[in-house]
Amino acid sequence: MDHTTLSRRRFCQLAGGGLLLAPTFLRGQSSSGTLTAREVVARIRKHVGVPWRTPTADDFKIGDPDAPITGITTTFMSTLDLLQRSAAAGNNFVISHEPTFWSAADVVSDLRDNPLYHLKLDFIAKHKMVVWRFHDHWHARRPSDGIFAGWDRAMGWENYRVKSDNPFSIQYAIPETSLEDLARDMRKKLNVRSMRLVGDPKLPVTRVGNGGHYILQCMPQLPKVDVLLVFEGREWEAPEYIRDAIAAGEKKGLIQLPHEGGEEEGMRECALWLRTFVDEVPIAFLPSGDPFWIPA
Amino acid sequence: MLTGQVLLERIQKNVGVPWQSQRSDGFSDGILEGDADAPVTGVVTSFTPTLEVLRRAVATHKNTIICREAPFYSRGERAPLFWRNSPGPPQEMTDSDPVCRAKQEFITQNHLIILRLSENWDARSSDGQLRGLVRALAWEKFHLPNKNRQEYDPRNVYFQASKNSLGLLAQDLMAKLKIHGVRVIGEATSPVRKVALTHGLLLVADSERMLREQDLDVVIAGDAVEWEAAPYFQDLVTAGRIKGLILIGQQASEEPGSGExxxxxxxxxxxxxxxxxxxGEPFWVLA
Known part of the structure; x- marks a missing residue:
């Protein structure tokens, strides 16, 4: 792996590298005319605007792709609670941005004796559910990354994006506010509870940069912005970087969001998008929600 | 004369385990910055060598900082496991970054030595990080150690809960450690009696090992990957297998160990x- 790469998978999305899969969809609609998960995925592949890549995390994780579906739930994370709510809503096809089995690649070989794994499997089998992951290609969607299109819409920042050819350098020019007021606005609009902040609450803010998860994304952005947003980042990276920037006399701030805060709204966007080419079954966005709360 | 190198060798001799780098990728324990042959004028220990920590060292005439984390916001890994953290920024990026440059200049101008001590410290039979955290919380009286092992054996992580609900327990941790950014999974009102107290990044495999303990209600850790242990605990709570998870932050969970x-x-x-x-805790939170 090259020293400068962010991650294999995320760069794969961008570079357009990797083998193209031949569009061999084994089955579409079943003989009875009932819609299947596999047929929905075939339509997604047709509409996403980029060639399908391999390797990819975007695959069926559990359940029978050829079984009839009753409804579709889009969500950020297919937690057990989310699966229960989806089943209660009558939607047996879950499209999840993040893993189902607690690792980036949904590796289950270590989980064979794990009671929680079996409990989740049993629930999925009992309710004839199927889970498909939609991560890499929803980020790679053309004309724009579906996740951050949803984030912009939730914040009302669609017109504030600073033009850039680098999809890892998303920046916004916003009307002047303070770090604290921006954080309050974001907490409300993104429906998050576990936001953590670095910097002077009164710091004037007009430029905001999306630092993603990694210091490698944060570092090139900082000189151009007042505040960096990070979601799901390790604490020895961005928080310590911004703390030192401030100690060195720079006027900077950090908003560290839960992962959902940075990406969940993108799955609401996904439901809207799916409705433009799937009309046989109901489609609902169900938030998996901020996993954390912070005691007062 | 006590030089950086002599200090390192003395640490290696006293650590009580064969000195090794257990990392296939990333920084190893040893001198990361400074002249190993320069005399040591004083030692500061800290979880992480922030610019403020370095200034405090200089102000008190100490030129050597011993810490767990490295100075430039990375553990130096070229290919971090499972996308949990960032690959280390390349030299050209840190060389042109104003924050890294300011810190590097401060280190150079003040002839500081930065020594990383992490894996070898953790390999000791008595877990200094755990012992420090227990002392910071004054939880010695709540410890439920397996008597067949050393008191602070890294597996002796079970404690009677200091408070009887998840919410009160979280608030107790905040008050004792004087921190704000504590994140909780689970219901505040859930009753809790037995706690696993850990530090650093919690992985799913660690959690599974702890869940074999009878009647465990809650796990305390520093941080968790939000597509690994965090949803794992959400699912455990939904399934009724545990009451909750409390994340006190990487710094808060590891800092008292630097006192030890x-x-x-x-x-x-x-x-x-x-x-x-x-x-100190890097974060503040909204009211």
Missing amino acids: MAEWLRSFVTEVPVEWVPA
Whole structure:
């Protein structure tokens, strides 16, 4: 792996590298005319605007792709609670941005004796559910990354994006506010509870940069912005970087969001998008929600 | 004369385990910055060498900082496991970054030595990080150690809960450690009796090992990957297998161990002063 790469998978999305899969969809609609998960995925592949890549995390994780579906739930994370709510809503096809089995690649070989794994499997089998992951290609969607299109819409920042050819350098020019007021606005609009902040609450803010998860994304952005947003980042990276920037006399701030805060709204966007080419079954966005709360 | 190298060798001799780098990728324990042959004028221990910690060291005439984390916001890994953290920024990026440059200049101008001590400290049979955290919480009286093992064996992580609900327990941790950014999974009103107290990044495999303990209600850790242990605990709570998870932050969970480290260093470094300088919690939270 090259020293400068962010991650294999995320760069794969961008570079357009990797083998193209031949569009061999084994089955579409079943003989009875009932819609299947596999047929929905075939339509997604047709509409996403980029060639399908391999390797990819975007695959069926559990359940029978050829079984009839009753409804579709889009969500950020297919937690057990989310699966229960989806089943209660009558939607047996879950499209999840993040893993189902607690690792980036949904590796289950270590989980064979794990009671929680079996409990989740049993629930999925009992309710004839199927889970498909939609991560890499929803980020790679053309004309724009579906996740951050949803984030912009939730914040009302669609017109504030600073033009850039680098999809890892998303920046916004916003009307002047303070770090604290921006954080309050974001907490409300993104429906998050576990936001953590670095910097002077009164710091004037007009430029905001999306630092993603990694210091490698944060570092090139900082000189151009007042505040960096990070979601799901390790604490020895961005928080310590911004703390030192401030100690060195720079006027900077950090908003560290839960992962959902940075990406969940993108799955609401996904439901809207799916409705433009799937009309046989109901489609609902169900938030998996901020996993954390912070005691007062 | 006590030089950086002599200090490192003395640590290696006293650590009580064969010195090794257990990391296939990333920084190893040893001198990361500074001249190993320069004399040590004093030692500061800290979780992480922030610019403020370095300034405090200089202000008190100590040129050597012993810490768990590295100075430039990375553990130096070229290919971090499972996308949990960032690959280390390349040299050209840090060379042109104003924050890294300011810090590097401060280190150079003040002839500082930065020594990383993490894996080898953790390999000791008594977990100094756990012991430090227990002392910071004054939880010695709640410890439920397996008597067949050393008291602070890394597996002796079980405690009677200091408060009887998840919410009150979380608030107790905040008050004792004087921190704000504590994140909780689970219901505030859930009753809790038995706690696993850990530090650093919690992985799913660690959690599974702890869940074999009878009647465990809650796990305390520093941080969790939000597509690994965090949803794992959400699912455990939904399934009724545990009451909750409390994440106190990487710094808060590891910092008291640097106090233990300072005490241990004083037992064999007598020529110069040794001081623990906590880096402090980086975060604040909205009311």
